[in-house]
Amino acid sequence: MNFSNIKAVIPARYGSSRLPGKPLLLIRKKPIFWHVVQRCIEAGIRINDIVIATDDQRIYDESEKLSLPVLMTSPEHQSGTDRINEVANILGWPAETIVINVQGDEPLLPSELIKTVATYTVNHPNFSITTAVTPIGKREDFINPNVVKAIIGSEGRALYFTRSAAPFNRDDHNDISLAYRHVGIYAYTVESLNTFCSYPEAPLERYEKLEQLRALSNGLTIGACVFYQQLPHGVDTLKDYEIIKEIMEKNNAFN
Structure with missing residues (x-):
C-alpha cells in the first residue's frame, strides 16, 4: 500500500491535567513523542509526512534537537482535532490529503494499528x-x-x-x-x-x-x-509511565 498521500500528526500538549509535561518524559533516553514517531515510521509513513503539533516551546525545542518535524500551534485549542486542523491549514495540505491523528502519549501503539487504519481509509473513501x-x-x-x-x-x-x-x-x-x-x-x-x-x-x-x-x-x-x-495502555498517569517505561527498557525491540 502506497501511503504517499497520508500525513500523521501527533498532538503533544504540555499541560496534561493528570501528568503535566508528559510528552517530555524519557524512555530509553528519548521523550515519549519520539517513540510515537517511530511507530508511525514503522507503519510506513515517511518522516517528512509526520508532524508533531505542540503548544509548548520546550517540546518544540526538544523535537528540533531530535530532528523531528514540529509545528507550534495555538494554546487555545480545546481538542487535538482542532490542533491537527491548524497544522493542515498552516502547511496548506490539499483537501484530499489523508491525515491520521496519532495520540502523542502512546509509545507502545502498534504500528500495525496505524497501518490498518491508513489502509482502511484509502480503501473506504x-x-x-x-x-x-x-x-x-x-x-x-x-x-x-x-x-x-x-x-x-x-x-x-x-x-x-x-x-x-x-x-x-x-x-x-x-x-x-x-x-x-x-x-x-x-x-x-x-x-x-x-x-x-x-x-x-x-x-x-x-x-x-x-x-x-x-x-x-x-x-x-x-x-x-x-x-x-x-x-497496550497509553501514558495517562505517573504509574502508567513507570509501567510502560519498564516494559520498553526490558524489550530490545525498542531503540
Missing part, C-alpha cells in the same frame, strides 16, 4: 472519518463507563459511540458478541477535518464527553475497522 475498534471480551469492560463502546452497523459504519453498556442483547444479557471498544485513533481528509472543526460542540458530545459525537450529530459518516491485536 466513502466515509468522512475513519477510526478503529476492538472486540470487548470481558463483561467488566462492557459495563465500565471509561470504556467507550462503538455501535457498528452494516459495512463498518459507526452508528453511535457511548459510555453505556451497548448494544444490549435483550434475550441474552450475557451476550457481548457485538460489543466493540473504540480505539482513539482517527483519519480524515483535510476537507472532512475542516468541516468537522467548523461545527460547534454538539449536545450529545457535551453529554457523553465524546468528541466523535459532534461528527455524527452533524451528518458526517464514520467508518470503523476492527483491530484484533491486543492494545
